[in-house]
Amino acid sequence: MREENILEIKNLKKFFPIEKGFFKKVVGLVQAVNNVNLSLKKGEVLGVVGESGSGKTTLGKCILQATEITSGEIMFRDTSNNVHNIVHLKKSKLRKLRKEMNMIFQDPFSSLSPRMTINQIISEPLRMQNVPKGEIQDRVKILIEKVGLQISHLNRYPNSFSGGQRQRIGIARALSTFPRMIIADEPVSALDVSIQAQILNLLIDIKEEYNLSYLFISHNLNVIEHISDRVVIMYVGKIVEVGTTSQIYNSPKHPYTKALLSALPQPEPDSKYNPEILHGEVANPSNPPSGCHFHPRCSISSEMCRKITPELKDFGNGHMSACFFSEKLG
Secondary structure, X not given: OOOOEEEEEEEEEEEEEEEEOOOOEEEEEEXXXXXXXXXXXXXXXXXXXXXXXXXXXXXXXXXXXXXXXXXXXXXXXXXXXXXXXXXXXOHHHHHHHHHHEEEEOOOOOOOOOOOOOHHHHHHHHHHHOOOOHHHHHHHHHHHHHHOOOOHHHHHOOHHHOOHHHHHHHHHHHHHOOOOOEEEEEOOOOOOOHHHHHHHHHHHHHHHHHHOOEEEEEEOOHHXXXXXXXXXXXXXXXXXXXXXXXXXXXXXXXXXXXXXXXHOOOOOOOOOXXXXXXXXXXXXXXXXXXXXXXXXXXXXXOOHHHHHOOOOOEEOOOOOEEOOOOHHHHO
């Protein structure tokens, strides 16, 4: 594992069984995440993009071991510079390590218990880690102000707050154990646009102050461009392109990436806006097409694409694409 990486994922797979009948016979598999390899550097924001069903959220849950993986390795470097393969950790050791990796959830309403006060919600991860009670309260007061709320809010319940305020509470909870890495799963998609900007700026400020690394999951390409250092494009459980934000947005090497970017609305009213229309639906992960999964929707696919699965190819400076015709795209 490279010294600068705090996370390395190797050949990660997560297949969900499809069961049928009284005896729950397995008749198929949903290939939610299929042979994913990626790394996350210290202090980096890695954006993960894809349509619904691409495997983004499942990938995040696999990293945190919130769902059991099918196969692969997940290597994590802790604050003491020790490297752990968290797939094989015992529950007791994994529980201790969890304080260094937290999650911000998509829905700011269902992710907070309506029966707990804000104080209890932010304190809970600390209690689970056996932090002394006095230290817990000091830390909670600092965090609630850090995310732009007031100490007087701590004794209230989530129903007293707006969606944006609830997401701030979720961010404070994720920060409570001083993690190295936070997985942000669509953290602003449920919020108004004006509130989205506030939450994104808050996340950026917190990242700089605490030297955090983010795995930032979103389907919103504008949000990803604003916050990410590198970007991963996923389609039906596979990574089809990865590169720096500049590489992805200025010189996409995969037709799926190019189609997603062309659909972005242009801010200039007089500019030519000719979005590339993707026909058909996202491939079924329980029965994906042969060869390149994207070929039924691709305008430049050939017979080779229908028979052979393309591997990620490096085009320099870490810009990789899984397409036989990447060089034609720029």
